[in-house]
Amino acid sequence: MRMNGVKYKSILPVVMIGLVVASLMMNGFDTVSGMNQVEAAAASSSSSTFTAFLANNAPGRTLKYVNGVTTVTNLSSTVVLVNKKRNLPSHYVPQDLVIPQIPFSFSGPSPKKQMRKIAATSLEKLFAAAKKDGIDLKAVSGYRSYATQKSIFERNASIKGEAAANKTSARPGQSEHQTGLSMDISSASVGYALEQSFGNTKEGKWLKVNAPKYGFIIRYGKGQEKGTGYSYEPWHVRYVGVFIAGEITRQNLTLEQYLEKKQ
Numbered sequence: 001m002r003m004n005g006v007k008y009k010s011i012l013p014v015v016m017i018g019l020v021v022a023s024l025m026m027n028g029f030d031t032v033s034g035m036n037q038v039e040a041a042a043a044s045s046s047s048s049t050f051t052a053f054l055a056n057n058a059p060g061r062t063l064k065y066v067n068g069v070t071t072v073t074n075l076s077s078t079v080v081l082v083n084k085k086r087n088l089p090s091h092y093v094p095q096d097l098v099i100p101q102i103p104f105s106f107s108g109p110s111p112k113k114q115m116r117k118i119a120a121t122s123l124e125k126l127f128a129a130a131k132k133d134g135i136d137l138k139a140v141s142g143y144r145s146y147a148t149q150k151s152i153f154e155r156n157a158s159i160k161g162e163a164a165a166n167k168t169s170a171r172p173g174q175s176e177h178q179t180g181l182s183m184d185i186s187s188a189s190v191g192y193a194l195e196q197s198f199g200n201t202k203e204g205k206w207l208k209v210n211a212p213k214y215g216f217i218i219r220y221g222k223g224q225e226k227g228t229g230y231s232y233e234p235w236h237v238r239y240v241g242v243f244i245a246g247e248i249t250r251q252n253l254t255l256e257q258y259l260e261k262k263q
């Protein structure tokens with residue numbers, strides 16, 4: 001009996017960690033408790049779970065070649081890394097898209113109002129905090145399908161040429177908007193435009209300071225053009241979770257640098 005008890009006790013934590021890691025690999029978050037599982041792990045003493053989560057989502061471990069295209073494999077992870085070298089499959093559509101209850105710069109239904117549930121819930125909190133501080137933000141564009149991104153890129157390329165289009169708009173499969181974890185945000189002070197001057201407005205400055213508190217990073221930062229492959233976009237926020245957003249912001253890293261450092 002005693003032997004069994006000792007055995008049981010020594011195996012149980014390992015089994016539990018295994019279950020959490022398996023769940024993180026599949027989902028990256030837990031909607032039951034309302035708290036991101038990654039955050040729960042990072043905030044608690046179970047840092048080994050968090051380390052395992054980052055290791056499983058390391059850039060080098062989450063890429064495969066599909067028909068000659070470098071395709072990411074951790075599609076539904078909250079730290080999925082999508083950029084000019086890492087594509088989402090054309091068929092990928094997040095399974096938990098919802099419309100956050102926040103003000104938009106336009107009215108009427110649109111697929112681009114959607115985000116993944118965990119990002120939508122966090123964005124609602126961010127907007128509530130902005131309102132409390134007297135900051136008037138509006139959401140402009142969230143989820144975008146592969147097909148929509150394809151037509152946007154082709155239109156931009158036909159106007160300004162492919163090379164110029166590639167600096168400001170993503171090729172299909174390379175847009176973070178397809179992950180459902182990103183939102184473009186602007187304010188009346190710049191006519192809800194998505195332009196760099198938004199970064200100089202009080203709304204843009206508030207967003208930069210406060211977004212990480214709710215799990216978002218300014219994904220394409222000033223001076224990070226080389227690392228991200230994109231011009232500065234003070235309007236584009238990406239959900240990664242509160243803990244990781246805090247670390248990335250404090251250390252002034254790109255998401256690429258952060259994930260590479262942790263692998």
Ligand SMILES: [Zn+2]
Pocket residue numbers: 177182183184235236237
């Ligand atoms: Zn964007």
